[in-house]
Amino acid sequence: MLNPIDTDAVIRNGGAVGRYPDQIHGAVGWWMGSCLVVTAKASRLAVAHDGHPVSIEFADRLCQGATHAQHYACTVRYLRQRPAEELLAEAKAYEAPAAWVSTQPAAPGDTVHIRLYTTHGILLDETNGLADIRDLINQDRVPIPVNTQAQGKIVPWPPASPEGSCP
Structure with a gap:
């Protein structure tokens, strides 16, 4: 693993949580997205942030x-900035797992929370699923695609x- 994390400290409370950039870094978003899809066997996912x-x-990386x-x-349905409640309603209608990313500003670093549903x-x-995700990351077995298809x-x-623009 290129940039390891303390998985026991970070992968908890419904997803990943930690102080950025000390405890958690952008790659954790990528890892959480990939591992959630594999552990949930998901062909669809809904994602939003605060x-x-x-x-x-972190949401982009996820x-x-x-x-x-x-x-x-x-296929990731990216709702961009939405409250968690709207994300969960959309995920339910889409019949997909969901991920919501929030950040709480603080000193000495912002606290990032990636919640997985x-x-x-x-x-x-x-x-x-959370223990399985932690194990994949601990074992440096973060899933990658088998081919471009x-x-x-x-x-x-x-x-x-x-008209070509988002409302």
């Missing part, structure tokens, strides 16, 4: 990781209006 610049970076997860060719909107815990895509949501 609008903080650090959250945007989306990229999700599209590069083995053979799943995951099942298809039913239940926060991941030790019994429904297996790569997924990111779809901004809501889709562009007929």
Whole structure:
């Protein structure tokens, strides 16, 4: 692993949480997206963030990781800045797991929280996927695509209006 983290300290409380850039770094977003797709066996994922610049970076990386997860060719519905409640409602309608990224500014570093949810909107815990994600990262087995045909895509949501701009 190029830039290891303390997985026991960071992979907890429904996803990943840590002070940026000391405990957690952008690659963790990629790892969480990829591992969530593989552990959930997901061909779809819904993702949103709280609008903080650090959250945007982590959410973008999470989306990229999700599209590069083995053979799943995951389609990521990227809602951009949305409250967690809207994300979960959209994920339920989309029948997909979800990830919500938030950042709490603080000194000496911002605290980033990546929350991962099942298809039913239940926060991941030790019994429904979080322990498996931690194990994949601990063993440096973060999933990668098997070939370019297996790569997924990111779809901004809501889709562009007929005039070509997002509402």
